Amino acid sequence: MYPILTRGYLAALLLAWALSGCAGAKPQPAPTLYQQLGGEQGIHAIVEDFAYRLADDPELVGFFANTNIDYFVGSLADYLCVVSDGPCVYQGAPMDKAHQHMGIHEADFNRLVDALQATLLAQPISASARNQLLKRLAAQHAAVMRYQ
């Protein structure tokens, strides 16, 4: 009897330990895209690099001739934060209104996406995070081009 009881007691202990262990290792929530992009710092780095690329592009820079760059950079950071499920509030205009009557052609749109991809390639982020962000932004194409 005694050894069996002991064994049963041991087994119960092991079971309890295993269960508590399982309960302790709560499945981690998958990191949000915002986290994968490096959070606030990561998005700051993305927006800064991107702004330099826009400034260096002879075709794209013209669109920003009358833009308050400090405001634009801040607003774009908020936008990317929200799009990537981060804890921010975007207070700018919706995408169709924000870009209306700028005369943006498909060629300009593609140039901008190419510049953004180059920015993302230069950051220490995964291919998945890069392509997921491109996917979410590409979905805004119809809105951005609505009133051109």
Place this chain on the structure above:
Amino acid sequence: MARRISRWGRRLALGITALLAAALVTPVQAGSRLLGTGGVTQIEGAAGGGLSPWGVLAGTASDTEVAVTVAASEAWLDDYGLRVRGVGVNWHDRVELSYARQRLALDTLGGVLAQDIYGVKLRLFGDPLYHPWGSWSLGVQHKRLDQGQALARAVGAKSTQGNDLYLAGSKLFFDAVAGRNLLANLTLRSTRANQGGLLGFGGDRDSGRSLVAEGSMGLFLTPAWVVGVEYRQKPDNLGFAQEQAWQDLFTALFLTRHLSLTGAWLDLGDIAGLENQRGGYLSLQLAL
């Protein structure tokens, strides 16, 4: 075979040097669509994979731009050697005009077959990146067999020229496999061509048109490097020998906006009674 490869190798080396030089000194502005979204030059001259035309147009030209592509391709099969020279023009990402010259050397049977292919492709709507359905195009390929007409007729072909009509769609899926982007293509083609037209059009077994399906998938391992598979169904019109689907595994490297290199492993099935034609494929494309 070895001698032919080395001769071709020398010519390829010369060609690459010339194209590289041209690509480096060219003042022409490249298009602005993302690299690789215009595919490469398929064996009939249209923008596509190696075997199938895709729903996108040549090069990377967008709505305000014009792109020109020039390609040289070569396939080494067990009993045949295929050479293709192609040129394509993409006007404003709306219309693509193309011309290709195909030359098939019958290494085992002896002789040469050759045809000219004039292509027009119209993009109906969409975009591979931004439109939920991708980019869809309608195309025509007018093919004229000019060398080997007697052979084509001898094996039962009804004519030596024909028109292929096709509808093709291409869509890029972001973050699809292991975080990478996947380009999927579907083509439906109405054709009478035997072995793409090199054995003429229509046949003793079936002289009418067939509706065939072609498909391919390419995974962009990096934004400039894609690997994938292709499949192309074909009619089986001739009584003297069966014809099977073509398929391949391919990889393409977009070295710059002006230069891409494609390599593939082909499985073209039986051709003119010679079984299991497999082999390598190399294609070089220069884009302006």
